[in-house]
Amino acid sequence: MRNVDELIANQKPGCALEQQFYTDPAIYDLEVERIINRNWILAGHESELLEAGDFKVFRVAKESAIIVRGSDGELRAFANVCRHRGSLVCLEEKGNTRKFTCPYHGWMYDIDGKLTAARSMPPDFDKSEYGLNPVSLEIIHGLVFVCFSSDPPGVESARRELAEPMAMFDFENLKVAAYRDYDIPANWKLAIENYQECYHCATAHPEYAQMHTLMVFHKKREPLQQHMLDRMEACGLKNIEILRYDENAPEGEMGYLYSRTALFEGYLTGSKEGKPVAPLLGGLKDYDGGASDFGFGGFSFALAYSDHVVAYVFTPVDHLNCRCEVYWLVRADAEEGRDYDVDELVWLWDVTTDADKTIIVNNWKGVQSKYYRPGPFSGHESLEQSWIEWVLRELQRP
Ligand code: FES
Ligand SMILES: [Fe+2]
Numbered sequence: 001m002r003n004v005d006e007l008i009a010n011q012k013p014g015c016a017l018e019q020q021f022y023t024d025p026a027i028y029d030l031e032v033e034r035i036i037n038r039n040w041i042l043a044g045h046e047s048e049l050l051e052a053g054d055f056k057v058f059r060v061a062k063e064s065a066i067i068v069r070g071s072d073g074e075l076r077a078f079a080n081v082c083r084h085r086g087s088l089v090c091l092e093e094k095g096n097t098r099k100f101t102c103p104y105h106g107w108m109y110d111i112d113g114k115l116t117a118a119r120s121m122p123p124d125f126d127k128s129e130y131g132l133n134p135v136s137l138e139i140i141h142g143l144v145f146v147c148f149s150s151d152p153p154g155v156e157s158a159r160r161e162l163a164e165p166m167a168m169f170d171f172e173n174l175k176v177a178a179y180r181d182y183d184i185p186a187n188w189k190l191a192i193e194n195y196q197e198c199y200h201c202a203t204a205h206p207e208y209a210q211m212h213t214l215m216v217f218h219k220k221r222e223p224l225q226q227h228m229l230d231r232m233e234a235c236g237l238k239n240i241e242i243l244r245y246d247e248n249a250p251e252g253e254m255g256y257l258y259s260r261t262a263l264f265e266g267y268l269t270g271s272k273e274g275k276p277v278a279p280l281l282g283g284l285k286d287y288d289g290g291a292s293d294f295g296f297g298g299f300s301f302a303l304a305y306s307d308h309v310v311a312y313v314f315t316p317v318d319h320l321n322c323r324c325e326v327y328w329l330v331r332a333d334a335e336e337g338r339d340y341d342v343d344e345l346v347w348l349w350d351v352t353t354d355a356d357k358t359i360i361v362n363n364w365k366g367v368q369s370k371y372y373r374p375g376p377f378s379g380h381e382s383l384e385q386s387w388i389e390w391v392l393r394e395l396q397r398p
Contacts (some may be wrong), residue, residue: 004030008392016374017388022187022367027395028319035298035394036061040138040145040152040254042300042313042325043067047142047175047332048094049075053111056094060315063148065135066090066100070112075139077146078113078132089132100132140296142172143311154253157244158296165240165258165292169304170282174329177278177308178342180350181325184357186364188322189391192314194360195301196387199380204359208352211267211274212291221262228262228290235288235306245295246386247393255390257295265289269305270348278307278330278340298390303349308340310349326353 004027007020021027043058044067055068057080064080066089082089087104099116100109108117113132118125136147138155141163145155166172184191194200198214213221232239242258249255267274268287276287287306294302302311309329316322328345336342366372377385 004395008396011392012374014385015376017189018374019367019372022189022364023319025319028187028316030395031391032061032316034397035391036316037063037148038152038394039299040147040155040297041315042296042311043077043137043144043146045142045174045176045311045327045329046075046139046144046172049144051096053096053098054094055090055097055100055111057090057092058146059317060146060148061317063135064088065146065148066132067137067144067146068111068113071110072112075137075144076113077135077137078109079135081133082107083115083130083132084118141166142174143296143300143302145296145300153297154250157250157253158256161242161244162256162258162294164238165242165294168237168282168284169292169309170331171309171329173282173332174309175332175334176327177330177334177336177340178328178346179326180346180353181323182353182357183317184322184324184360185320186322186360187319187367188314188316189388190363190367191322191324191356191360192299192387193384194356194363195312195314196384197381199378200359204355205352207348208270211263211270211348213262213264224262224264227265228260228288231286231288232260232290235286236282236284237288237290246390254297255295256297258292260290260292263289263291269307270303270310271344272347276307277344279334280307281309281331298387298394308345324353324357326350 007018011018041060048056049069052069052071055066058065058067065077066080067077069075080088080090082102084105084107087102089100089102091103106119107115109132110116115127115130118127136152138145140155140159202209213224229239240258244250245255245257268276268289270291271277284306292304300313302309311327313325314322326349330340334340
């Protein structure tokens with residue numbers, strides 16, 4: 001393997017990454033250490049775990065965490081690794097429990113992570129020293145983030161600056177109406193790069209392209225955007241733009257972004273024919289015909305329509321595989337069957353994510369070829385480009 005620093009130094013500006021960044025397991029190991037385990041990753045919404053003992057398991061690369069509501073009502077995360085000989089402790093995806101029993105030799109932990117039972121251990125064995133290891137967890141206006149580092153980036157800036165846009169859609173009072181995960185047999189970076197550019201939207205996503213104006217040129221979008229801005233206030237929305245991402249991220253803190261873009265005429269939300277699919281969010285009074293993009297760090301994103309939010313997270317599995325998890329969020333008081341239909345709600349981003357999976361895997365196959373050479377980015381791939389630059393900076397951060 002060529003030295004990573006040398007590889008980074010030779011990386012052509014304005015071009016895709018060199019093959020080795022995608023294919024070399026040693027580079028992946030470095031990414032795990034310096035990027036994947038060091039950054040905040042979206043693990044769901046607080047509303048999934050309301051009662052003491054409600055838990056879910058969250059996996060990223062080589063790590064697995066149990067996220068659990070404690071007896072004091074606090075949400076915490078613990079490494080899902082037994083303090084005896086290291087077995088995974090919790091094999092269920094989610095549920096409610098009073099204790100976690102390790103399937104190997106039966107050590108038991110309570111929902112606050114304390115070891116409560118361990119058979120046949122010597123008399124001087126002190127259970128209080130063998131609780132589950134804590135994992136960093138933060139809640140940002142209802143969204144739960146996990147970081148597998150004891151010294152994670154700060155989230156105060158994101159929490160403060162995103163408070164207003166997140167309040168418009170009342171993120172704190174949403175619930176998960178649907179969740180799906182998509183296994184993508186490709187290097188994780190290709191999946192996130194793909195999410196960050198819409199150069200491919202016109203060719204790969206006819207459903208998305210007929211309603212979202214993101215991939216049309218500025219000139220064509222301008223009147224639509226103006227029309228949306230004119231309507232915004234009456235609909236209960238404010239025009240806010242935040243770009244604290246990549247090189248603009250606050251020092252030592254997670255990067256974030258927010259902006260709103262018009263949908264094409266006639267589309268109120270991201271659904272078939274653009275018709276509402278759930279009750280208006282938060283205090284919104286009407287549809288302005290827009291959709292908001294949120295970015296939270298390098299792995300997690302959300303798209304807020306006026307009546308639902310689609311949250312996206314990309315989690316590496318190993319250097320050859322990753323997972324895309326998608327949450328569809330609606331008002332907490334919306335009732336399935338009466339206020340929304342899951343098939344209607346998920347339609348757009350389910351077909352779009354399936355299509356993305358196909359193009360990402362095709363990309364991955366080509367990238368492994370001996371003929372692959374990093375080509376130049378278009379003007380529609382600037383976010384992807386700055387994300388790659390962020391990746392390279394993180395890789396060099398000791
Ligand atoms: S590894 Fe968990 S009880 Fe032995
Ligand atoms: Fe896509």
